[in-house]
Structures are given as structure tokens and as C-alpha cells.
Amino acid sequence: MSILIINGPNLNLLGTREPAIYGHETLSDVENTAKSLASSHGLSLETFQSNHEGAIIDRIHEAAGFGPQGDGQRHIDWIIINPGALTHTSVGLRDALNGVSIPFVECHISNVHTREEFRHKSFLSDKAVAVIAGLGTFGYEAAVNFVARKIKAGK
Numbered sequence: 001m002s003i004l005i006i007n008g009p010n011l012n013l014l015g016t017r018e019p020a021i022y023g024h025e026t027l028s029d030v031e032n033t034a035k036s037l038a039s040s041h042g043l044s045l046e047t048f049q050s051n052h053e054g055a056i057i058d059r060i061h062e063a064a065g066f067g068p069q070g071d072g073q074r075h076i077d078w079i080i081i082n083p084g085a086l087t088h089t090s091v092g093l094r095d096a097l098n099g100v101s102i103p104f105v106e107c108h109i110s111n112v113h114t115r116e117e118f119r120h121k122s123f124l125s126d127k128a129v130a131v132i133a134g135l136g137t138f139g140y141e142a143a144v145n146f147v148a149r150k151i152k153a154g155k
């Protein structure tokens with residue numbers, strides 16, 4: 001069973017970007033920790049980051065075997081996604097996730113609900129199996145553990 005972690009715009013800057021909000025861990029730190037954790041659960045984990053909405057949508061399609069890179073086979077059983085700013089703007093991302101029917105966890109490093117009002121609205125939350133916000137980068141580990149538990153339970 002496979003998990004895909006997707007990070008959206010500006011999350012490549014983790015570690016140097018607004019550390020008071022997002023912490024000091026880099027995206028590689030986060031991805032490596034998530035990979036070892038998944039492997040301790042006997043799961044494989046792929047990662048993808050892009051600053052481009054269309055590239056993220058293409059990656060989601062590919063996970064389900066659709067599109068030019070797709071082979072008709074679903075490769076990914078669960079998605080953990082931190083869509084960054086696209087959370088608050090992207091109907092296209094919402095449609096892509098709904099279109100492939102891969103269950104997903106929406107994960108935010110910061111507690112978006114204590115921040116500017118425009119961050120309170122998410123185009124994804126009502127379709128997510130779970131939403132994590134405000135746990136810092138530990139949120140990705142929490143998400144992997146949650147997904148592992150769901151997979152073990154056969155859900």
C-alpha cells in the first residue's frame with residue numbers, strides 16, 4: 001500500500017520561510033521522517049512538491065493512473081496534502097481530488113484558523129477524511145500514523 005505526500009506552493013522553502021510560523025525543519029527533513037515512519041508501518045511513501053497548480057493536478061491524476069503519464073492503474077491508496085495557499089483558492093485542486101476518489105488528509109503546519117480570515121476557508125476540508133492544522137511539521141507524522149491505522153483496519 002502506498003501513500004503520496006503532496007506539498008503545494010512555497011513549501012519548498014520550509015526551514016527558511018517564516019520560521020516563527022512554519023518552524024526550522026526543511027521539506028527534506030519532513031519527507032525523510034515521513035518515509036521512515038511509513039516504512040516502519042510496512043507502507044511505501046512517495047513525495048511531491050510543486051509551486052504550480054497544474055503540476056499538482058497532473059500528479060494527482062497520475063496517482064490514479066489517469067493522464068498522459070498514467071497507465072490506468074492506481075498507484076496510490078492515500079494522499080496527504082498540504083496545498084499551501086491553493087487550499088484557499090483552488091476549485092481545480094478540489095475537483096482533481098474528487099475526480100480520482102483517492103481518500104486524503106489535508107494537513108497544515110500552522111493553525112490556519114488563528115490566522116488571517118482568508119485562511120479560514122478551505123476548498124478541500126469538506127471532502128477530506130481528516131484535517132490537521134497547527135501541529136507544526138509533526139502534523140505530517142500524525143497524518144502518516146492515522147493513514148497507517150486506517151489501512152490496517154482495511155478502510
Ligand code: DQA
Pocket residue numbers: 009010011082083084085086087107108109110111112119
Ligand atoms: C499552510 C497554510 C496556508 O494558509 C499557507 O498559504 C501555506 C501553508 C500551512 O501549512 O500552515 O502555504 O498550508
